[in-house]
Amino acid sequence: MKERRFVRELLESKQRILVLSFVVGVVFLFLVIRLWHLQILQTENYQAMSENNRLRFVPVAASRGTIMDRTGKILVNNRPSFSLAIIPQEVKDKEALLTLLSELLGLDRADMAGRWEKSMGRAKYYPIVLASNLTRDHVEIVEENRLRLPGVEIEMKPVREYSGGELAAHLLGYIGEVSEKELDSEDFEAYNPGDYIGKNGIERALEGDLHGNDGGRQLEVDARGRVLRTVSESYPTVGSSVMLTIDASLQKQAELAFGDQAGAAVVIDVNSGEILAFVSNPGFDPSLFSGRLPADIWQGYLNDVRHPLENKALSGQYPPGSTFKMITALAGLQNNLINDSTTVNCNGSHKLGTSTFKCWNKKGHGVTNLRKSLRESCDVFYYELGEKLGVDKIAAAAQAFKLGTPLGVELLNERSGLIPTAEWKQKRFGKRWYRGETLPVAIGQGAVLLTPIQLASMTATIANEGTIYRPHLVKRIVDADGRTLRETKTEIIGTASFSKESFRLVKQGMLAVVNEPGGTGSMARLYDVKVAGKTGTSQVVKLRDSKQGIPYQYRDHALFVAFAPFDNPEIAVAVVIEHGEHGGAAAAPIAGRILRTYFDGKKPPRKEPSETAKEESGDEDTVTVTDEKEMPAVVKEVRPPGDAVHD
Template sequence: MNGHRLIHESQGAKRHIAYLSIFAAALFFLLLTRLWYLQIVKSDELQSQSESNRLRLVPVAASRGTIFDRNGGVLVTNRPSFSVAVIPQEVKDRDALLDRLSKYLDIDRSELLDKWEKGKGRARYFPIVLASGITRDQLELLEENRLWLPGIEIEMKPVRQYESGTLAAHLLGYIGEVSEEELKKDTTSGYNSGDYIGKSGIERSWETLLHGRDGGRQIEVDARGRVLRTISETAPVGGSSLVLTIDTALQTAAEKGFGEQAGAAVAMDVNTGEILAFVSNPGFDPALFAGRMPPDKWKEYLEDKRHPLENKALKGQYPPGSTFKIITALAGLEEGVVDDHTSSVCRGAYVLGNNTFRCWEKRGHGTVNLKRALKESCDVYFYQLGEKLGIDRIAAYARKFALGAPLGIGLENEKAGLIPDSAWKEKRFGKKWFQGDTLPAAIGQGYVLMTPVQLAAMIGAVANDGTVYRPHLVKRIIDQEGRILQEFKPEVVTRTGISPRSIRLVKEGLLAVVNEGGGTGGQARLYDVRVAGKTGTSQVVKQRDKKGAIPYQYRDHALFVAFAPYDKPEIAVAVVVEHGEHGGSAAAPIAGNILRAYFEGKKAASKPVKAGKAPASEEGDGAEQAGEEQTSPPASKEE
């Protein structure tokens, strides 16, 4: 009995040992499996989590390059701005954090959540910027409550400061936070959510050069987010700076000349193509786009019938009106259709088939030759000349001035304008070109379209006897220490090949426009410098209200192109006043103000400066004083 009992107990013990062994082996296997899973399968993720618990990567934004005017005056520089960023790995209760931030920053919670979600995919090591441009009071409030804001970082980033407010806003452009669409492009590989990028104007076109290269610091922090030490650091590389061709005093005078009127003006050096003034009026405040645009201001911009956000100098395409008669006149002279003695009789209208084409002067101009036709802008003379030339010859001479295509000014989205011909109409509309289409085109109406930049380049080429220079806005690139990295030289787009005699005859007519009795451009006359120019009126489809008045949006555009001095041209100017109705009364005075400011500025620059006193005209005051002292020229006849 005892033997059987011992045997039974021995077998039971062996079973217990076997069970325990199996249990231990299973437990050991599970431990090994877990270790394998953690160390092999999840190693990267866990290592990242471990590092993010004690290490932070703090981006250090590069200082954006400064933008200067041609005389070294600062147009755009930088100022410090504070942003709120979050490291998602350190946040356990996202909803509670967003609720607090929404309260402290007075920002809608949905806006913060949207930025969080958009930044998650790119922010494994980088903080996600939730709010930019916070105030000093908000910064202090966040610092006071940092214990209840886990994972929050305050970043200092340089943002743009536009020294002259809205001056040259369309030219300089603005910056804003990089969008999701922009982050997907190859050109933004070095950008992260919350970074600033150029959105328009010079800021956008020269973004790569201005932006520089961001740096960063890898720091170790404790559980409360306090910095313990810096692990590694990469210094940022500041962006290069730009010296523009713009003259601030001239730009100021040009913008002031428009007042509340909408339109554009371009002033250009006729011998280099350098843009001296580039106006699109009304302007906007570019600083507002770097932060949170006030809703009421955004609404104001969108609802303004003058379209302040549109770059009219670059993208505005207008029928050039009678300024285009310069091209028609040159074509007629070069083709031998007219000369300086050829005359026509204007009785106020010209009949072609069943159509009557009227002159702006209803009573007619009587017998006119080329010079008088230009001086008084006789439409009938140019109707007849256009009929003899035909549209294809007119278009060919327009293209000699590089019209109908972008000039490559160096800003994005430059418009091409339109120089129509018979082949264009056939392709565009599937219809034949008729002589009835040619007559309006000969005086810059119908299908013909030009931008203010093209108008300036055209009159500049007439001034310099036939060379079309590429308009450009950047004079040189310099580094942070002011050393020249690259300097831009004049670039010829094309040479028209038009004979000096033809250009001289047209110039004589343009001189008469401004300086002789009966000329349509007398409001641009200066008393110490001879100005030559041409007025234009660009027709808009007319509609009258119940009282017979023409509403603003249906009034004609006013244009004027000019150059000076007549004998040795230096500067060309093109002005378009939207819905200004008459070039002689609306656009010519603005061009006169620009030219006066230019020459007064030259006088001031040539005068010796007394010790301890700077010349007032360097700030634009001299031009205004000169303008006040002069007597206005006599009113001129208009188209």
């Protein structure tokens, strides 16, 4: 019974398959009939529709956000740039069109033909740019002759404008076309080939905020390329604006102070970590990088021994030289190896085993206490102290200041510097640390490396007696309507715990450096504000004796760090002059000029007749940018150049 049922079912289902096959055939027949209807009966109708079908999608790039300084002055803006493009499929007679264009606009025919040739092989509706940076006159001529120029289009796109020229070039960075490699990376997943992105500096670090969202327009055009109507449109969203902590006028003066010298300076707010000036000299012109960079200028940048393209303030790592002595001194005070009354007799050199370590002053400094050791930058004092401390205790004091690690400034590729320890040497070279190697470390030589940001942060932490703020460059992000999207909060990233007395003694020494007779930093002295500082001269290579005729790249680096006012510190400055040879002579005056500018700016503005007219750029703290057009297009020099570098 059961088996009979099974067989019956099997037979039934086989019959059903035949029915299903028939149904399938009928359904497919329907498809074929429909295709017959579309492709045979109505084809003329549809062919006409496809002929007239000229919808085109035109992407509209979002305008990048602006970048401004702490007072709201615009540093980076956009201006419209017009270019001449053709749509190949719309062009009937290529040669005639080229001739006509060169006649009407006076553009080079061969150049346009060349660009056209290069873009062959792309989709024929895709615009080819024949000439960029058209003048308004050109645009008008094209518009007037629209009918004679089928297939010709004027494209408008925003171009980055750096109103300060080379001002803060490394900090601001530049934009460029996204590369294939970048398209593959996670950061740029959502980008398309041809998009412009920040390549460097703030432009790169805050790309996500600055870029905005691109939009597009669907246009219906007729056979001659004239736009009939906009079919649909999605609007681009303007990128957010970035307000920096930088003070443009201070930045400008700091850059001017460098002149031709290569180097870096970082000015930092002692009580918040805000970076007020961020200099890497020499600069470059960021606007050149968004277009095609002329080969000779590029070569010029590459061949310059001063490396203009390098961001020295961010990724330059320098031996701090004597500016490191504060760290060694604090380590000594903390470990009770020295105190206020400890003295060392400096006779110009210090012997350890068979080696002799020289003081910079061959005659010696005589009896030297801590204050004098800082003031006159006696090396022997620190050789002896370093020998007693050992490298790891010096390193511990440096690490308490977060030296040897990136401090977390917003820019990419911040370097960490280097604080050597015995363990580090073992790992790196597989060798144990020798006592003799500690002595150069004690005076900031040997393997010690710091970035200018770290130097400034270290000085600020000494000035505020132990609080390490995260140095930062971005004050807030503002959307296109002026609403604040993000505000950088002051962030304490660590505490350098040394006793109040230790800090007091070191700071006293730093005051003496600038203000007492015999101090090495007298060139940073101001007549009205008490400045404390420390000079540093760090060896690039070991060379003996005469400095005469030493090639540029082997000369010593000159450093100077300072904070002011002494009693109630507001800002800290670090200046590095590459191959500047003497900290006191080369770096200290620049620090002095920066401090001068800062404190002049804090006074009520001097009302000189010529000055009053262009004075109104807004209050330091209350500026909120609501309308870009109201912002001054060019960074104004509000303050007179630093006029008082006192000796």
